[in-house]
Amino acid sequence: MDAFKDxxxxxxxxxxxxxxxxxxxxxxxxxxxKFRPHIEEYYRKGIFPAELIPEMGRMGFxxxxxxxxxxxxxxxxxxxxxxxxLEAGDAxxxxxxxxxxxxxxxxxxxxxxxxxxxxxLPELAAGTKVGCFGLTEPDFGSNxxxxxxKAAKTDAGYVLDGAKMWxxxxxxxxxxxxxxxxxxxxxxxxxxxxxxxxxxxAMHHKLxxxxxxxAELAFDGCEIPANAIMPESDGIKSPLSCxxxxxxxxxxxxxxxxxxxxxxxxxxxxxxxxxxxRPIASHQLVQAKLAHMLTGITTAQCLxxxxxxxKEEGRxxxxxxxxxxxxxxxxxxxxxxIARSILGANGITGEYPIMRHMCNLETTTTYEGTTxxxxxxxxxxxxxxxxxx
Amino acid sequence: xxxxxxxxxVTDPDAKIRVKPDGTGxxxxxxxxxxxxxxxxxxEAAVSLVEQNGGEVVAVxxxxxxxxxNLRTALAMGAERGIHVKASDTELDSxxxxxxxxxxxxDEKPDLFIxxxxxxxxxxxxxxxxxxxxxxxxxxxxxxxxxxxxxRLQVTREVDGGLETLDLSLPAVVTAxxxxxxxxxxxxxxxxxxxxxxxDVKTPADMGVDTTxxxxxxxxxxxxxxxxxxxxxxxxxxxxxLRNEAKVI
Ligand SMILES: Cc1cc2nc3c(=O)[nH]c(=O)nc-3n(C[C@H](O)[C@H](O)[C@H](O)COP(=O)(O)OP(=O)(O)OC[C@H]3O[C@@H](n4cnc5c(N)ncnc54)[C@H](O)[C@@H]3O)c2cc1C
Numbered sequence: 354m355d356a357f358k359d360x361x362x363x364x365x366x367x368x369x370x371x372x373x374x375x376x377x378x379x380x381x382x383x384x385x386x387k388f389r390p391h392i393e394e395y396y397r398k399g400i401f402p403a404e405l406i407p408e409m410g411r412m413g414f415x416x417x418x419x420x421x422x423x424x425x426x427x428x429x430x431x432x433x434x435x436x437x438x439l440e441a442g443d444a445x446x447x448x449x450x451x452x453x454x455x456x457x458x459x460x461x462x463x464x465x466x467x468x469x470x471x472x473x474l475p476e477l478a479a480g481t482k483v484g485c486f487g488l489t490e491p492d493f494g495s496n497x498x499x500x501x502x503k504a505a506k507t508d509a510g511y512v513l514d515g516a517k518m519w520x521x522x523x524x525x526x527x528x529x530x531x532x533x534x535x536x537x538x539x540x541x542x543x544x545x546x547x548x549x550x551x552x553x554x555a556m557h558h559k560l561x562x563x564x565x566x567x568a569e570l571a572f573d574g575c576e577i578p579a580n581a582i583m584p585e586s587d588g589i590k591s592p593l594s595c596x597x598x599x600x601x602x603x604x605x606x607x608x609x610x611x612x613x614x615x616x617x618x619x620x621x622x623x624x625x626x627x628x629x630x631r632p633i634a635s636h637q638l639v640q641a642k643l644a645h646m647l648t649g650i651t652t653a654q655c656l657x658x659x660x661x662x663x664k665e666e667g668r669x670x671x672x673x674x675x676x677x678x679x680x681x682x683x684x685x686x687x688x689x690x691i692a693r694s695i696l697g698a699n700g701i702t703g704e705y706p707i708m709r710h711m712c713n714l715e716t717t718t719t720y721e722g723t724t725x726x727x728x729x730x731x732x733x734x735x736x737x738x739x740x741x742x
Numbered sequence: 743x744x745x746x747x748x749x750x751x752v753t754d755p756d757a758k759i760r761v762k763p764d765g766t767g768x769x770x771x772x773x774x775x776x777x778x779x780x781x782x783x784x785x786e787a788a789v790s791l792v793e794q795n796g797g798e799v800v801a802v803x804x805x806x807x808x809x810x811x812n813l814r815t816a817l818a819m820g821a822e823r824g825i826h827v828k829a830s831d832t833e834l835d836s837x838x839x840x841x842x843x844x845x846x847x848x849d850e851k852p853d854l855f856i857x858x859x860x861x862x863x864x865x866x867x868x869x870x871x872x873x874x875x876x877x878x879x880x881x882x883x884x885x886x887x888x889x890x891x892x893x894r895l896q897v898t899r900e901v902d903g904g905l906e907t908l909d910l911s912l913p914a915v916v917t918a919x920x921x922x923x924x925x926x927x928x929x930x931x932x933x934x935x936x937x938x939x940x941x942d943v944k945t946p947a948d949m950g951v952d953t954t955x956x957x958x959x960x961x962x963x964x965x966x967x968x969x970x971x972x973x974x975x976x977x978x979x980x981x982x983x984l985r986n987e988a989k990v991i
Contacts, residue, residue, distance in 0.1 A: 358756055364772045371811040372933050374774070375818060379927045386927075413930025425930040435930075 356385045357441045360612045362651045365658060369430070376417075376431045380438035383412060388442045393703045395564040399557070401445055403483075403525055403566075410480020414439075415453050419462060422474035429664045433605035433657065440606030441613045444713035445565030447606040452521045453477060455599035457484025460530045463594065464541050464586035473528055473543070485526035487517035487570045488592050494519075495726050496741075498589050502533040502572065504542060510579040511535070513542065513550075513572040519720070523568020524553045530583075531570065532592045541586035542577060550575030561712040597671045600678040600721045601664065604657060607717055608650065610710040611685035615646045617705055618692035625697075633695070642691050649684040656680055672734045679727035686714040743797035743890075745788040746852040748843070749816035749824070750778040751809035752863040761964045767832075768962060777812040780858025782819070782925035783918035787888055788856050789820035790923070795890060797853075798822045802846050804839055806830045810941075817936035818928030824941040825850075827949070835957040836864075838946070840872030845949050847877055852913065854895065859884050859917040870917035881915040882908045885922050 416424030418432035440447035476482035502515025622634035689711035801816035860867035874881030887898035
């Protein structure tokens with residue numbers, strides 16, 4: 354039977370429509386048939402199974418909550434459920450969808466020309482092409498405004514110089530959404546694989562997100578045509594609005610990791626016996642841990658569902674998304690660490706998913722704005738005073 | 743070719759089922775329903791036959807409102823339209839289910855009727871056989887392979903210790919086993935398309951079916967909790983317990 358079961362203490366599943374339930378069940382079975390049996394090996398070897406991308410496209414996982422251009426055009430809740438189910442498999446699998454959908458496709462949809470949308474969106478939705486999003490640089494992470502990557506106007510178009518780091522889907526990408534300064538103002542450009550002066554270099558030796566493609570993008574006198582600029586992009590607000598979309602999926606995904614850790618720890622605690630042949634679940638300290646995890650997951654679900662409703666109504670503010678991303682990822686990391694402790698030594702092995710989720714969650718609390726940065730976003734909202742610098 | 747398939751609602755096979763304290767049924771709060779796995783095999787078989795040979799797949803479910811999602815799942819897998827006969831579980835037994843389905847068959851006049859071999863919750867394994875009997879049609883149960891040859895259907899069945907291949911004239915009734923195929927997963931675009939496919943809703947009374955039950959469920963009981971094992975000290979004690987407590991020697 355299906356390997357993953359969601360945690361639903363408050364019968365929140367009653368809030369789902371029939372379509373949303375069907376989506377959830379399809380993604381769950383996709384993960385348990387195609388991905389879960391092999392994830393431990395992918396993670397150990399540090400590979401993402403790229404051959405799954407067209408299959409995910411066929412299933413309609415890319416652009417779930419986007420309209421037109423071959424996208425499924427479903428609710429934000431459906432997009433959230435897709436993210437949750439994929440991350441219950443692995444955050445690397447969920448990240449492929451978050452980046453392709455909310456960073457690459459969303460950027461093109463929001464800021465691209467009609468020609469760019471027609472050229473890229475249907476193939477990105479179908480998973481026959483892969484996209485990535487280059488904002489972070491070696492010297493600029495939390496403060497992307499400081500970026501050094503530059504675009505200069507030429508007779509034929511533009512020339513790009515600079516480097517982007519930590520770019521998910523970076524080596525697989527057929528098209529990179531690249532943010533660079535043109536006359537000191539941030540603009541978005543679409544750079545195709547194989548463009549002279551553009552290199553996609555795999556980053557190795559990660560101990561988190563091992564089943565995910567992370568790359569450095571290097572631009573060295575990289576000449577791109579005039580129609581490579583995304584005409585509607587203007588200023589740092591443009592890439593930040595993409596991040597607001599992606600953080601929504603990251604937060605939902607974290608619920609999946611947390612639930613997989615909780616389920617594993619609960620089952621283990623009931624089976625494992627210590628001291629007088631009693632299950633460790635019969636000890637108060639272990640019960641307190643399980644109660645803490647379930648409360649964390651349930652609280653996060655309520656927050657997440659409410660923000661999702663607001664987003665569906667077009668009323669979600671970036672600060673709402675910040676709270677949800679910060680809370681859900683930190684809650685999941687907390688669950689993973691506690692679950693690890695319940696499994697004792699077994700918790701550190703690849704036989705159980707916990708240590709893998711835990712290592713992945715060190716990334717999810719960091720990328721798409723670190724927890725600290727989201728606290729500063731909320732701090733500014735509360736006090737009206739910015740404390741970033 | 744026109745194929746009729748069943749899309750039976752079952753309690754989530756992964757859920758823990760709890761019996762109501764008064765034994766009149768099971769607790770349904772928070773319980774979700776899924777499409778019966780054997781019906782998934784039936785739908786997959788029907789849809790792929792129609793993909794190869796042209797035609798139409800019609801899915802039928804009998805159940806209360808909560809069965810809508812299971813009918814929609816069959817539509818998302820590729821059935822063209824649905825028939826929802828409204829009746830709750832307590833109003834049905836295998837015989838009435840079969841008589842309703844036989845009536846649907848007569849209204850639809852398909853070339854083939856594929857059912858799941860049984861529902862994974864009730865586990866009765868009677869409906870396909872009864873339908874074939876009521877309609878006087880050839881039947882092949884527990885199909886693990888199906889091949890259409892002109893106007894005849896070859897069905898391989900799993901029987902004890904081997905395989906049996908039958909050659910049926912059409913129309914016929916076939917019940918699907920798990921090894922018949924690997925059911926496709928509904929894709930997101932197909933989930934949306936399913937929402938717009940037509941579903942005809944009716945009641946057994948509308949259809950002129952006599953709703954008298956032959957079998958009524960009297961009580962439900964959860965299996966007894968297994969008592970933990972004990973360690974015996976001597977062989978004599980073991981023999982004594984086997985003889986006087988377990989009464990196996
Ligand atoms: C696996 C992975 C995939 C990624 N994928 C992408 C991608 O696809 N595209 C992309 O553009 N980027 C990507 N990133 C980069 C990610 O967005 C950055 O790592 C993140 O923004 C943090 O930047 P940094 O690592 O440079 O940390 P820094 O900004 O150097 O921060 C280091 C520490 O300082 C703290 N800090 C910084 N500023 C302040 C402040 N003002 N007040 C208090 N504390 C502060 C931070 O919270 C953090 O704890 C990815 C990263 C990883 C690990």
